[in-house]
Amino acid sequence: MTRPTIRSVAARAGVSKSLVSLVLQGSPRVSPERRAAVLAAVAELGYRPDPTARSLARGSTRAVGLLLDDLRNPWFVDVLDGLRPVLHAAGLRPVLAEARSEPEAPRTFADLRVDGLVVVGTLPDLGLVREVAAGVPTVLAGTRLAPGDPFAVDVVAGDDEAGVRLAVEHLLTLGHRRLAHVAGTGPVGDLRRGAVEDAASAGGAEVVVQTGPMTEDTGHRAGRALLTRPDPPTAVVAANDAVAVGVLAAAADLGLAVPGALSVVGYDDTSTAGLRAVSLTSVDNAAHEVGRLAARRLLDRLADPDAPADLRLVAPRLVVRATTAAPVP
């Protein structure tokens, strides 16, 4: 099967190609009967306008704004690596901004007349994104809306409940029963914390929680606090890899061997986790696939602006490295 073209739509509807174009542009210069015939042919053939051709026709920029929350977290670059080839193949050109240092970036992108916007990661404030999304097709990638948020927007994200379950069940299988979780803030932090608590209690394990921004410093501080308790945990699930690296540093400060005396699991499986000197067990939440599907979702949205908003979750997997083992009895 070849992709239906404007020519095949015209043949099916018994009209000219230029009349099909007029209908697709919403021109008022078409009779209701001929409009109905064209739209019926579009539906029967499953025709979708090519976004590149369409944006060229409108004289648009073919640029897509990619708003990344934090350029210091390599996870965002992994998402970008998934987004980029799909956009390139559609003739679209990514331009980037870092959300936490450029809070006005959604407006900048709108002013530069980008064709679309992908917001990657959890922003402190979605207010401006909501405004811009009214005029610019927008997809959220690698984040979740808070429960009950009325923002009707496409979302592609890793399935964090499933990912956290993989991490906790790995530790339970190794024999750990005293767990700790260093939790992040925001919707993703909340989601991961809830999933850790559910999975631990389902396995009959206790879990103590410390919370903070998802940074190495948080991990270091929380790690020291947890590991100097009278009854310290034998394993820590960190909200992300940066936090996990901080926990590892706290263990080293206290002379605790990893994984002999303490197991640590990160989240995101960033390039830091793979560094030989770190070799962190971590949950690969499919950043590349999240990026790829977010780009595809944006192309679909450009082709069909009126489709209902869509939530797509991508399955994660656990990457076991050198920081997890059975607890010493």
Next chain:
Amino acid sequence: MTRPTIRSVAARAGVSKSLVSLVLQGSPRVSPERRAAVLAAVAELGYRPDPTARSLARGSTRAVGLLLDDLRNPWFVDVLDGLRPVLHAAGLRPVLAEARSEPEAPRTFADLRVDGLVVVGTLPDLGLVREVAAGVPTVLAGTRLAPGDPFAVDVVAGDDEAGVRLAVEHLLTLGHRRLAHVAGTGPVGDLRRGAVEDAASAGGAEVVVQTGPMTEDTGHRAGRALLTRPDPPTAVVAANDAVAVGVLAAAADLGLAVPGALSVVGYDDTSTAGLRAVSLTSVDNAAHEVGRLAARRLLDRLADPDAPADLRLVAPRLVVRATTAAPVP
């Protein structure tokens, strides 16, 4: 002293503010005498048009394209942190692209009608930047042109000869005489290699060199090769921190204690060097200051498009951490 304004120029020249504006816009509707009077006042007062006001007047975007070679290297984000506040203060808005994955990005920025372009790091190919620079004010940051390159462009970079000297002299002072250098490719790689060889020979030390792209893998491979020689080096100067982390991993593979049996120095002092688990001695080549000065240079260039191209080098400093010590005799 307050900054001269268009009002003070008008007063000095004995003309109206709007006539000064006409002269600055190159309007032909001004007599040669009055033009000369205005330009004399501009020179006497050292007046510079405010680039923001000027770009608003031309109906431009106030966006500045920042082309970063490699988003996985945190050094680029450090440069960005230096650039950003200066651009913001001038009412300019950064948009980013990664050069190695978006070779067409200079053209994208030009098509989006950015007011200026800053190229950060060493690009594999400056061809398109040269073309775009003919129409868009451009500054290179954190890189150098090859010797004799005729490209007349502003450059702001760390003083790599001085930085390498700091690293090598630190090792010589500790007593090392058998050095190795894992060198990078391109003008910056060449410059650093030449400087290592000069500083080593000035100190009566020998140096063996391995070359490759500036990645952890290169460091790991070169490290294994160097450390399994019959007469292995007691210290390695790496082309950058990523390479140094690879060398550390090779030492760990071979059971060589750092810094007991091997000293390692990185370059760039990225956030990786500061991770507690790495704690790498490294040369801070003032990424933040390079960014700050590159942004200032761009503002100057916007204000004075005809000034001659400028090369500015920023002094580096050595950050001694846990990977360097005296060699075991």
